[in-house]
Amino acid sequence: MTTTVDVVFAFDCSSSMDRTWNKVRADFFDPMTNILRSNSDKIRLGFIGFGSHSKPTTTFEFTSLSEQFRQYLDQIRISNEMPEGPKGVALALEDALNFDWRPNDLFSPHEKILILFTNGPPCGLFHQQNECQCSDLLVLAEKYLKKGIMIVVVGVEPDILIVDDLYCGLAKKTGGEYLPLVNASRILLDVLSRSLIEEETLGQLFRQLDWRFDVEMNSEFHFDEMKNRVDFVLKRCRTMSDVRQGIYWYLRLNNEGKDAFPCFSPTIRSNCSSPISIVHVFSDDEGYRSALPTVASNSSFLSNYQTNFDDELFSPDVFI
Numbered sequence: 548m549t550t551t552v553d554v555v556f557a558f559d560c561s562s563s564m565d566r567t568w569n570k571v572r573a574d575f576f577d578p579m580t581n582i583l584r585s586n587s588d589k590i591r592l593g594f595i596g597f598g599s600h601s602k603p604t605t606t607f608e609f610t611s612l613s614e615q616f617r618q619y620l621d622q623i624r625i626s627n628e629m630p631e632g633p634k635g636v637a638l639a640l641e642d643a644l645n646f647d648w649r650p651n652d653l654f655s656p657h658e659k660i661l662i663l664f665t666n667g668p669p670c671g672l673f674h675q676q677n678e679c680q681c682s683d684l685l686v687l688a689e690k691y692l693k694k695g696i697m698i699v700v701v702g703v704e705p706d707i708l709i710v711d712d713l714y715c716g717l718a719k720k721t722g723g724e725y726l727p728l729v730n731a732s733r734i735l736l737d738v739l740s741r742s743l744i745e746e747e748t749l750g751q752l753f754r755q756l757d758w759r760f761d762v763e764m765n766s767e768f769h770f771d772e773m774k775n776r777v778d779f780v781l782k783r784c785r786t787m788s789d790v791r792q793g794i795y796w797y798l799r800l801n802n803e804g805k806d807a808f809p810c811f812s813p814t815i816r817s818n819c820s821s822p823i824s825i826v827h828v829f830s831d832d833e834g835y836r837s838a839l840p841t842v843a844s845n846s847s848f849l850s851n852y853q854t855n856f857d858d859e860l861f862s863p864d865v866f867i
């Protein structure tokens with residue numbers, strides 16, 4: 548039985564990704580182009596370049612032609628915007644949803660995956676709500692789940708460490724995974740090429756990874772240390788407001804001052820160099836309780852959601 552795969556890459560083209568782009572192009576995208584050339588009947592690749600959320604994305608629809616995909620890559624330009632604006636991750640994920648994904652077929656397995664490369668927090672997390680008109684990332688994740696599209700997030704250290712737990716939870720909401728860049732090219736090339744020749748799904752192939760050896764080695768990503776916070780995002784957060792509420796309560800529980808940078812990962816809090824006064828961003832944020840009467844809260848995905856999180860969610864254990 549032949550498996551077909553649609554892949555969209557969403558690449559953060561903000562200025563701080565300049566060196567990363569050259570390396571990822573050589574280590575991952577050029578070999579990926581060769582996989583496309585050898586499997587053009589099975590796999591299609593699309594590409595989205597994104598930067599600040601105030602700028603439109605650069606989108607390249609699916610192609611099964613390796614030469615065309617190479618031309619896509621040649622057209623990618625890394626921004627020179629300094630300082631960088633809030634990252635338009637949600638813009639990229641929303642645009643990717645509108646791609647011409649092939650539908651699932653009962654008789655012919657078909658896989659869909661979006662692979663996001665970024666090095667920092669998405670817009671809508673550390674900003675006032677009225678600063679950002681983008682869709683809510685976690686609501687988008689629900690749409691990906693419903694459409695059967697897995698999200699894999701490739702994080703570029705060290706800046707990503709502020710929010711690797713958020714991105715890990717985001718990916719897991721869709722059945723995907725978070726991968727540190729240092730190991731991502733090897734893993735993704737292996738998993739994607741094996742999915743084309745073996746009768747195993749992308750999800751099964753990701754689950755076969757040796758977590759310590761394949762994923763965490765040589766990186767600062769340590770899942771065991773953040774498992775509680777990933778679970779918090781995965782099981783307790785329906786919207787980004789919920790995440791902001793969690794951070795706000797984390798700050799209160801840890802007696803942080805108003806100038807402290809709200810790293811979601813306490814382990815690297817001391818390494819954060821960008822003091823931003825943000826407590827006011829979260830203090831009036833009610834989280835999803837304020838959104839309960841909305842249409843979104845009636846969906847089947849959300850109906851299984853736990854709603855009694857006042858005592859459990861905000862217990863100090865969540866953020867240890």
Ligand SMILES: [Zn+2]
Nearest residue numbers: 600670679681
């Ligand atoms: Zn935004």
